[in-house]
Amino acid sequence: MAKATVSACVMTFNNADVIKECMENIKWADEIIVVDSFSTDNTVEICREFTDKIHQRKWPGFKDQSNYIVSLANYEWILFMDADEIISPELYLEIQSYLTNNSNNWDGFYFPRRTRYLGSWINHGEWYPAYDLLLYRKDKGKWVKEPHATLELDGKAKHLKSDCLHYTYRNLSHQLSTIDKYTDMSAIEMEKEGVGSLTFQLLFRPLFRFIKGYFFKRGFMDGMPGLVAAITTSFYVFMKYAKLWELRIKNQPQIGTDKNAYK
Numbered sequence: 001m002a003k004a005t006v007s008a009c010v011m012t013f014n015n016a017d018v019i020k021e022c023m024e025n026i027k028w029a030d031e032i033i034v035v036d037s038f039s040t041d042n043t044v045e046i047c048r049e050f051t052d053k054i055h056q057r058k059w060p061g062f063k064d065q066s067n068y069i070v071s072l073a074n075y076e077w078i079l080f081m082d083a084d085e086i087i088s089p090e091l092y093l094e095i096q097s098y099l100t101n102n103s104n105n106w107d108g109f110y111f112p113r114r115t116r117y118l119g120s121w122i123n124h125g126e127w128y129p130a131y132d133l134l135l136y137r138k139d140k141g142k143w144v145k146e147p148h149a150t151l152e153l154d155g156k157a158k159h160l161k162s163d164c165l166h167y168t169y170r171n172l173s174h175q176l177s178t179i180d181k182y183t184d185m186s187a188i189e190m191e192k193e194g195v196g197s198l199t200f201q202l203l204f205r206p207l208f209r210f211i212k213g214y215f216f217k218r219g220f221m222d223g224m225p226g227l228v229a230a231i232t233t234s235f236y237v238f239m240k241y242a243k244l245w246e247l248r249i250k251n252q253p254q255i256g257t258d259k260n261a262y263k
Helices: 019-024 043-047 062-071 089-101 172-193 198-216 219-251
Strands: 006-012 031-036 054-056 077-082 085-087 108-111 113-117 120-122 132-137 141-144 150-153 157-159 164-167
Touching (some): 006 019, 006 043, 006 062, 019 043, 019 085, 031 043, 043 054, 062 077, 089 108, 132 141, 132 150
Parallel strands (some): 006 031, 108 157
């Protein structure tokens, strides 16, 4: 039986520290497409070692950029990778097995992501297994939502067993700057959706996320990195609702701002 054809799609921006290993582990694909948001390091030069299909495009948001890169693909299946993700040897063999023998039975495949964080692999909590639908038929999927684009699949998908390795934040400062950026975008999207009950959300959602990740999903078994992961996840939730509250305060009509009012 003929193997299904695959287009590997990678979006980049200043990923010179991780991109080479990502590209090394997807060079088996029938083509590799890179869309770069005008990196200022040597990300593009590294990518050119693996493909000549490199496009530069200003960043419009995850949803639009994701759908754009997929539109450039020529083959039946899309392998959608972040620059800091690596296909493990075990996952590669599992993918090849399904694409060769069972590709007609499925429209997509979920990968379990195992994250390297603060010098350790995270094996519990909300971070593992963090399944992502990263291999799918091009004509069956569409990226939706912001700020975390989600693949909407018109078909059935299977969860694979082997890990996609995720080399996430370089350090805590990098994580905090990412949280700051993402919570800004989340607040704007929640305002568009009309999210309400902010006092309840601010008080209880962060607490619930911590309890869920650290206790119910056994994040405590990952030691100090597991504790920090649970706390920062809870902090992310708190900040996106706090920023939504701040956004609404800014948008309210300001009363008493006329300097002559107190003369």
